[in-house]
Amino acid sequence: MDYFFQLDKASFRGEFEGVMACLERDxxxxxxxxxxxxxxxxxxxxxxxDVSGGKNFGNIRDQHSNMVIGKLTEPPIFDEARxxxxxxxxxxxPVAKDKLQEGIYTGLSIGGRYASKKPLRDGTVExxxxxxxxxxxxxxCSPSALLTVxxxxxxxxxxRFRPPLEPWKRVMLGKMLMLRVAQELAKADAVGATSTYRxxxxxxxxxxxxxxxxxxxxxxxG
Numbered sequence: 001m002d003y004f005f006q007l008d009k010a011s012f013r014g015e016f017e018g019v020m021a022c023l024e025r026d027x028x029x030x031x032x033x034x035x036x037x038x039x040x041x042x043x044x045x046x047x048x049x050d051v052s053g054g055k056n057f058g059n060i061r062d063q064h065s066n067m068v069i070g071k072l073t074e075p076p077i078f079d080e081a082r083x084x085x086x087x088x089x090x091x092x093x094p095v096a097k098d099k100l101q102e103g104i105y106t107g108l109s110i111g112g113r114y115a116s117k118k119p120l121r122d123g124t125v126e127x128x129x130x131x132x133x134x135x136x137x138x139x140x141c142s143p144s145a146l147l148t149v150x151x152x153x154x155x156x157x158x159x160r161f162r163p164p165l166e167p168w169k170r171v172m173l174g175k176m177l178m179l180r181v182a183q184e185l186a187k188a189d190a191v192g193a194t195s196t197y198r199x200x201x202x203x204x205x206x207x208x209x210x211x212x213x214x215x216x217x218x219x220x221x222g
Contacts, residue, residue: 014091014100018108020076020134023083025124033118034083036128040115041076041085044131049075060089061135062096064111069096069136087134096136105136 021041025031045057048071058072070091077086087108091097099105115130 014070014097015073015088016091016100016136017086017088020085020087020108021110021129022085029123030125030127031120033116033126033128036116038078038085040129040131045072045076048072058087058089059133060091061111061133062093063137064109064133064135067093067096069093072134091136099138100136104138107137109135109137111135 021032021037023032023034048056048058052071056071057075059068060070060072061067062069070089070093072087072089074088079086091100096105110129110131111133112129112131115128118126120126
């Protein structure tokens, strides 16, 4: 199980804030069961607090790996009005702290498995998670997600993370790239380019296009 939510704020000291879960349909057509998810998150956080003597309210990992990089510094906040769960934490691993500062981590993602799943009439699947960890991840955020980073000099930078391209935009971008490659081929022919020139100048573009857009592959020349 891997559900991604936005990271709202981070600081150069490794502190961060973000939305851990919220009651909205995700890109996979799934939505949390609010009462069940609150209970699951509370049990996970309470369990970590018990074993750490109140020093850790949730284990934070790097990209759902076995590497623990930080912790929640206080219990999750259950926002009933907006049906979302807010968290505050701290990254202590130096490499992970650099990733946080540089904007490599863009959000939070629940790690664990399904405790239950229930299909709804509109096709959405409602679920309750069974948490094992919370990870900082690099998966792109929603268009409205902003990451606020406080630099070491105290200045503030906000960055909007670009969402994945919609299918039709991906196709259009592919066609534009193919047109550019065709224009390069025409220029090479116009100046009487040799086969060696074509291989070194054109084929890398064709290979790049075929890799990025496998459904529209074209043959290179040379």
